[in-house]
C-alpha cells in the first residue's frame with residue numbers, strides 16, 4: 333500500500349457520501365496526502381458530523397461540505413462544474429442490502445441514478461478527472477465459484493446487487509463510449525470503528541461492549557452461517573485513492589481473500605470484550621452463552637433475508653499487482669479495534 337501521506341497526482345477531490353464510513357475515512361486519507369476535499373451529504377439528512385469529528389478532520393481547512401441531491405442531475409453537474417475536481421469518488425448510496433428488499437426501486441434509483449448523473453457531470457464538466465465508483469461484491473449474487481475476481485460473471489441476487497451492477501456497468505460503458513477515466517471498485521465487506529450499526533460487525537461489537545459494561549444482556553442476530561470476506565476499511569479507501577491515481581480507468585476487486593462466518597466474528601468480538609462465548613443448539617434455537625451460562629447471543633428469524641449468499645470471497649490479486657494493495661489487519665485485529673472503540677465510546681456515554 334502506498335505511504336498514507338505519499339503525494340497523489342491530484343490536488344482536489346470530490347467525495348459523495350462524506351459522512352459515511354468510507355467517505356470520512358477517504359477524506360482523512362486524502363487530506364493527509366495534501367489533497368483538498370469537497371464532500372457531499374444528503375440535503376435534509378444529518379450533517380456529517382460524528383465521524384469527521386472522531387477522525388479529527390471536521391475543522392480541517394482543506395475540507396468543504398456541500399448538501400447535494402444526487403437524484404438531481406443538474407445539481408450534480410453544477411457542483412462538479414463549480415468544484416472542478418481532478419478525482420471524483422462516488423461513495424454515497426443506499427448501502428443496506430436488507431433495506432433493498434423492502435424498497436427495491438428506491439435502492440436501484442438511488443445507486444443507479446446517482447452514478448449516471450455523476451458520469452454525465454464528469455463527461456460534460458470534468459473530462460480529465462478520474463471517477464471512482466464504490467461498487468460491491470453483491471453484484472456476484474450467489475456465485476458458483478470462489479474466490480470471485482474481476483472476471484467472475486456478475487449475477488446479482490438482491491435488489492441492492494442489481495443497483496450496484498447498474499452503476500458498475502455504467503462506469504464501464506461511459507469509459508468505453510466517451511474515453512473517460514472511470515473506474516469501479518468491487519468492494520467486499522470492509523469494516524472499521526466507524527461502521528454504521530446497521531451492519532453486522534458493528535452491531536456485534538457495540539453489543540459486546542454494552543454487554544461487557546452491563547448495559548445490555550444479549551444481542552439477536554440473523555444468519556450466523558453466512559461467510560463474508562471482511563477487511564479493514566482504512567486499507568480499502570487507500571486503494572480507492574490509488575485507483576484515482578492510475579492513468580486509465582479500470583475495475584478492481586478489493587478484498588482480504590479470507591472469509592469468516594458471522595458466528596466466528598461474534599466469538600472474536602466478545603473475546604475482545606472479555607467474554608468467552610460457547611455456542612449451543614442450531615437454527616433458530618442456536619444461542620451463545622458466556623462462562624457463567626448467561627445467554628449473550630440469540631437468533632431472530634425475522635433478521636434472515638429472503639436471499640443471502642452463503643459465501644462471498646474476493647481475490648484481489650489485480651489490486652495487489654497494480655495498486656500495491658496489501659491489507660494487513662486480520663479478523664481478530666479488526667474485531668479488537670472495533671470493540672476497543674466501542675468500549676471507549678460506551679465508557680464515555
Ligand SMILES: C[C@H]1O[C@H](OP(=O)(O)OP(=O)(O)OC[C@H]2O[C@@H](n3cnc4c(=O)[nH]c(N)nc43)[C@H](O)[C@@H]2O)[C@@H](O)[C@@H](O)C1=O
Pocket residue numbers: 426427428429430467468469470519520521522530531532533535552553554555556558559560594635637640641
Ligand atoms: C459487500 C456489501 O457488504 C455490506 O453488505 P452486507 O454483506 O449485507 O453487510 P451486513 O453487515 O449487513 O451483513 C453481512 C452478513 O451478516 C448477516 N447477518 C447476520 N445477522 C445480522 C444482523 O443482525 N444484521 C445484519 N445487518 N446482518 C446480519 C447478513 O445476513 C449477511 O450475510 C455492505 O457494505 C454493502 O453495502 C455491500 O456492498
